[in-house]
Amino acid sequence: MEYKNKLILAPMVRVGTLPFRLLAAQYGADITYGEEIIDHKFVNCERRINDIIGCTDFVEKGTENVVFRTCPEERNRVVFQMGSSDAVRALTAAQLICKDVAAVDINMGCPKSFSISGGMGAALLSKPELIHDILTTLKRNLNMPITCKIRLLKSSQDTVELARGIEKTGVSALAVHGREVTDRPKDPARWSGIADIVAAVSIPVIANGDVFEFEDFERIKSATGASSVMVGRGALWNASIFSPHGKLHWVDVKKEYVRKSILWDNDIKKTKYTLKDMIGHYETLESVEGRAITKSETFADLA
Numbered sequence: 583m584e585y586k587n588k589l590i591l592a593p594m595v596r597v598g599t600l601p602f603r604l605l606a607a608q609y610g611a612d613i614t615y616g617e618e619i620i621d622h623k624f625v626n627c628e629r630r631i632n633d634i635i636g637c638t639d640f641v642e643k644g645t646e647n648v649v650f651r652t653c654p655e656e657r658n659r660v661v662f663q664m665g666s667s668d669a670v671r672a673l674t675a676a677q678l679i680c681k682d683v684a685a686v687d688i689n690m691g692c693p694k695s696f697s698i699s700g701g702m703g704a705a706l707l708s709k710p711e712l713i714h715d716i717l718t719t720l721k722r723n724l725n726m727p728i729t730c731k732i733r734l735l736k737s738s739q740d741t742v743e744l745a746r747g748i749e750k751t752g753v754s755a756l757a758v759h760g761r762e763v764t765d766r767p768k769d770p771a772r773w774s775g776i777a778d779i780v781a782a783v784s785i786p787v788i789a790n791g792d793v794f795e796f797e798d799f800e801r802i803k804s805a806t807g808a809s810s811v812m813v814g815r816g817a818l819w820n821a822s823i824f825s826p827h828g829k830l831h832w833v834d835v836k837k838e839y840v841r842k843s844i845l846w847d848n849d850i851k852k853t854k855y856t857l858k859d860m861i862g863h864y865e866t867l868e869s870v871e872g873r874a875i876t877k878s879e880t881f882a883d884l885a
């Protein structure tokens with residue numbers, strides 16, 4: 583997969599399932615990341631072809647719990663993002679998925695306590711040897727692009743050193759969320775921190791943070807020098823941000839998301855979470871619609 587000059591849907595837990603990824607791609611996203619999946623969970627999954635819906639499922643053994651659902655249409659643009667703290671386990675998980683996705687990414691930015699306490703996500707940022715171990719193990723054993731997503735460290739020098747170390751592992755690209763681990767989402771992303779990394783490495787850097795309008799794609803590219811751009815909340819609130827023809831009204835995007843969720847039999851809880859975040863950005867969830875979504879238990883209720 584080529585990482586230059588791409589518009590990319592960011593990995594988002596509960597949001598980045600198959601219907602949302604297809605939604606973003608329909609509006610113009612070139613590459614779509616799945617929600618982070620923890621390797622511990624994934625190694626206990628089995629691959630099943632789902633002929634009824636026309637997709638491929640990875641289901642927790644002994645259950646009907648679909649951990650990851652994909653379909654041939656997105657094969658060449660979907661990135662499987664994984665949480666891991668162990669090279670061998672990461673490889674075992676990646677080997678299960680490698681034929682069904684375009685690339686595998688390791689999450690090195692998640693600040694949540696379950697990630698940090700498990701040695702995953704942002705915990706990796708202070709363990710360059712483990713980063714090296716995980717990325718080189720994946721790189722050597724899989725014939726597909728391997729990438730990772732990091733946050734900024736406290737000093738630009740440390741971040742640049744980290745990025746150079748990551749580049750040496752042979753990854754195909756490096757996604758940089760322009761915030762530090764302790765920053766909150768409302769704190770402005772530091773595009774200058776991303777620019778420092780772009781100047782120091784020669785692999786494609788994917789710039790991420792505070793892209794909310796189509797025009798921001800060019801703004802962040804010229805501010806950072808990055809070749810590609812990744813969007814999180816801007817896409818969650820209106821996935822048509824990727825369209826060069828201008829954003830659609832968010833209500834139309836919401837309807838299309840519900841339609842796709844039904845079509846692909848998405849996890850109802852994840853659809854509800856995504857819808858509430860989407861709607862909550864524009865209006866109160868105390869509305870008739872907001873309360874009805876909260877109460878709904880099935881797609882029939884939601885529809």
Ligand SMILES: Cc1cc2nc3c(=O)[nH]c(=O)nc-3n(C[C@H](O)[C@H](O)[C@H](O)COP(=O)(O)O)c2cc1C
Pocket residue numbers: 592593594595596597617618663689690691692731759771790791792793812813814815816
């Ligand atoms: C609901 C939600 C879930 C997220 N889940 C993940 C995740 O699974 N993996 C990850 O690397 N980042 C995750 N993030 C962070 C985003 O990928 C992105 O780095 C962050 O939102 C900054 O980009 P933005 O300013 O465009 O929103 C999540 C963000 C949101 C809002």
